[in-house]
Amino acid sequence: MQNVIGGIEFGFSTTLSNWQEGDHSSNGFTATFRAATNSNANEVSDAPAFGNACTLSGHVLVLNQDYQALAVTSVQRATVLVLLQKADLVESDEHRFIRSATIRLPWPSIVRLRIYVRIPYKRIMLTRKNVMRRDGGKCQYCGNSDRLTIDHIRAKSRGGKDTWENLVAACVPCNNKKGNMSLQQAGMKLCRKPFRPSYVMYIRDFVGSLDDAWKPYLFLS
Numbered sequence: 001m002q003n004v005i006g007g008i009e010f011g012f013s014t015t016l017s018n019w020q021e022g023d024h025s026s027n028g029f030t031a032t033f034r035a036a037t038n039s040n041a042n043e044v045s046d047a048p049a050f051g052n053a054c055t056l057s058g059h060v061l062v063l064n065q066d067y068q069a070l071a072v073t074s075v076q077r078a079t080v081l082v083l084l085q086k087a088d089l090v091e092s093d094e095h096r097f098i099r100s101a102t103i104r105l106p107w108p109s110i111v112r113l114r115i116y117v118r119i120p121y122k123r124i125m126l127t128r129k130n131v132m133r134r135d136g137g138k139c140q141y142c143g144n145s146d147r148l149t150i151d152h153i154r155a156k157s158r159g160g161k162d163t164w165e166n167l168v169a170a171c172v173p174c175n176n177k178k179g180n181m182s183l184q185q186a187g188m189k190l191c192r193k194p195f196r197p198s199y200v201m202y203i204r205d206f207v208g209s210l211d212d213a214w215k216p217y218l219f220l221s
Ligand SMILES: [Zn+2]
Pocket: 139, 140, 141, 142, 143, 144, 170, 171, 172, 173, 174, 175
C-alpha cells in the first residue's frame, strides 16, 4: 500500500485510519473520531471543530506505547485521540490552549498511544523522489543542484542494483562523465556514502523546524 505524506512516499500507511481498534463507539466522539482519522494526515478540513474561534495549525508527534516516534499528526487529531483516551498527553505547549465556549484543553505537542501499534514494515519506499530528498537535491559528486538525474554507482550494465546504497542524485555532467565506469575508473568521489533513510529522518524532514520537546524522542535511535 502506497501512501504519500509530506512529500515522502511510504510503502505503508501512517495515517491514523489504520490505528482504529477496540471500542470507541459509546462515547459520543465516534463520528468525530472517524471524520478525524479517515483521511490523509495532511488534511485538516474534516477535523473536529472545537469552536470556530481558533485555528489549530501545528504538528503533534505521536509516540507508540513504547515511546518510539511513530507519526506526525495534526493538533486536532491528537486532541481527539486524547479525548478518546486512545492516547495520553506527554508534552503540551504551555502558552497555547484549545478553546471553545465551554472547554479549554491543553495544546498537544507530543502524545503517546495507550495501545502498542505494530507496523511490521516501516520503510521508506525507494523512489526517485525519495533519493533526491535523501541527497538534499544536490549532486553527490559535485554538489550542484541543477539538472539532476539518478545515477547508479555501479552501473546497471555491470550488475548494479536499484538499492538505496547504489543510487545517488547526480547532475547531468557528472552522470555523463562517469558513464558506465566504476568510481575508481572515473576518478570520481561521492560526497557521502549513500544510505537507507530512517523513519526519524522522514519525520525531521516532514516537520522542517523541530519542536525542542520532540528531540529526545527523535534522536533516541
Ligand atoms: Zn555533479
